Amino acid sequence: MRKRNEKLNSERRKQILQVAAQWFVKRGFHGTSMKDICDAANMSPGTLYHYFESKTEIIAGIIAEEAQIMEALLSPLRSSTAFLQAMSEALDIIASEVTEHDLALHTEIAAEIQRQPALREAQLKVDRQAYAIVLGALIRAQGDKQLDPALDLTHIAKLVLALVDGLLWRATLEGPQSLKDYLPATKEALARILRAKQRRT
Amino acid sequence: MRKRNEKLNSERRKQILQVAAQWFVKRGFHGTSMKDICDAANMSPGTLYHYFESKTEIIAGIIAEEAQIMEALLSPLRSSTAFLQAMSEALDIIASEVTEHDLALHTEIAAEIQRQPALREAQLKVDRQAYAIVLGALIRAQGDKQLDPALDLTHIAKLVLALVDGLLWRATLEGPQSLKDYLPATKEALARILRAKQRRT
DNA sequence: ACCTGAACACCGTTCAAGT
DNA sequence: ACCTGAACACCGTTCAAGT
Numbered sequence: 001m002r003k004r005n006e007k008l009n010s011e012r013r014k015q016i017l018q019v020a021a022q023w024f025v026k027r028g029f030h031g032t033s034m035k036d037i038c039d040a041a042n043m044s045p046g047t048l049y050h051y052f053e054s055k056t057e058i059i060a061g062i063i064a065e066e067a068q069i070m071e072a073l074l075s076p077l078r079s080s081t082a083f084l085q086a087m088s089e090a091l092d093i094i095a096s097e098v099t100e101h102d103l104a105l106h107t108e109i110a111a112e113i114q115r116q117p118a119l120r121e122a123q124l125k126v127d128r129q130a131y132a133i134v135l136g137a138l139i140r141a142q143g144d145k146q147l148d149p150a151l152d153l154t155h156i157a158k159l160v161l162a163l164v165d166g167l168l169w170r171a172t173l174e175g176p177q178s179l180k181d182y183l184p185a186t187k188e189a190l191a192r193i194l195r196a197k198q199r200r201t
Numbered sequence: 202m203r204k205r206n207e208k209l210n211s212e213r214r215k216q217i218l219q220v221a222a223q224w225f226v227k228r229g230f231h232g233t234s235m236k237d238i239c240d241a242a243n244m245s246p247g248t249l250y251h252y253f254e255s256k257t258e259i260i261a262g263i264i265a266e267e268a269q270i271m272e273a274l275l276s277p278l279r280s281s282t283a284f285l286q287a288m289s290e291a292l293d294i295i296a297s298e299v300t301e302h303d304l305a306l307h308t309e310i311a312a313e314i315q316r317q318p319a320l321r322e323a324q325l326k327v328d329r330q331a332y333a334i335v336l337g338a339l340i341r342a343q344g345d346k347q348l349d350p351a352l353d354l355t356h357i358a359k360l361v362l363a364l365v366d367g368l369l370w371r372a373t374l375e376g377p378q379s380l381k382d383y384l385p386a387t388k389e390a391l392a393r394i395l396r397a398k399q400r401r402t
Numbered sequence: 403a404c405c406t407g408a409a410c411a412c413c414g415t416t417c418a419a420g421t
Numbered sequence: 422a423c424c425t426g427a428a429c430a431c432c433g434t435t436c437a438a439g440t
Contacts, residue, residue: 111308164367165367173321
């Protein structure tokens with residue numbers, strides 16, 4: 001048992017994840033063969049299997065990287081003082097930065113977690129992190145009297161996530177540029193959902 | 202060229218779609234082999250290929266059947282007189298009738314349309330039908346002064362679809378029973394989005 | 403037209419063998 | 422530990438042959 005070369009190991013893994021993601025986006029998870037990845041990364045099947053136990057393990061690695069992308073997209077909410085303003089900025093970032101590549105990968109993953117418990121757990125971890133970010137920002141805003149004090153924020157946070165995910169699903173149908181078309185209506189809808197109820201006359 | 206036996210043909214196709222859908226839900230599209238479907242339907246590969254040109258054609262057949270399910274789920278909106286009431290009923294139906302089976306199949310399809318133009322077109326057809334149903338109901342409601350007259354209903358209809366799809370995505374993460382948890386918050390949110398703006402004091 | 407089953411090129415994964 | 426490439430069981434699809 002020789003000692004592991006940590007630097008080589010992490011470099012090779014990163015390289016594999018990168019070429020694999022490119023192939024998965026173009027041809028899908030099941031349309032990409034291990035040989036495709038081997039060729040793109042200039043290594044034999046044996047070597048590939050030395051770094052990843054299976055094709056599924058490669059997807060798991062990609063999901064872990066998705067956590068960082070999600071962080072970046074929701075970053076305006078992390079230390080926000082005005083929720084609607086921050087959420088609006090986050091939506092702008094999503095609309096301008098999310099590409100067809102990202103959407104394809106996200107959809108591919110969605111199908112895969114259906115039957116692979118390990119992948120589902122990895123995806124749930126990313127989702128819980130997103131939930132925590134949104135809920136935290138909402139709590140600060142409600143404490144600051146920006147929101148209707150009667151709102152149950154645990155449900156509202158899920159609703160916000162559902163709305164964003166729904167927009168991303170529409171973008172997979174209509175193309176990523178459709179996100180920009182829906183921005184104004186989405187922001188207005190959020191404002192109506194969150195603000196203190198106006199008194200009826 | 203003998204004449205086609207229409208009755209046999211449509212029976213066999215229906216049978217194939219049914220056993221295929223069952224397999225796809227349990228094992229996924231790519232986890233199901235043509236041999237699995239052959240065995241379940243008691244026929245040889247040659248016979249299967251006589252009725253469907255490819256595995257993709259089988260999915261296309263399933264998407265066409267999805268159109269009917271969607272119709273049923275949104276049926277309260279078809280001849281509605283009170284939009285919020287009808288939409289609320291539609292959401293109740295969705296929450297009570299959508300199963301893990303349906304969600305798995307829907308997600309599987311989502312991944313597949315990414316790289317198959319024919320499947321994407323079939324899915325877009327279902328989506329346009331859903332859009333037409335929601336928009337139609339919204340227009341009637343706005344004409345009837347139930348909604349804020351300033352709302353751009355073409356965008357609102359898409360937003361409603363996005364919200365429903367987002368809830369379905371959450372259900373694939375948290376299980377179909379989570380839909381019931383989100384119903385009250387979702388209905389309240391829709392009410393706030395749609396109703397005429399209250400005058401500020 | 404409807405059906406069979408062998409055959410084809412290809413897949414993910416394993417493993418004996420090398421350094 | 423890191424790497425090779427042949428070999429294994431299996432995949433979607435085709436096709437000559439039957440009724």
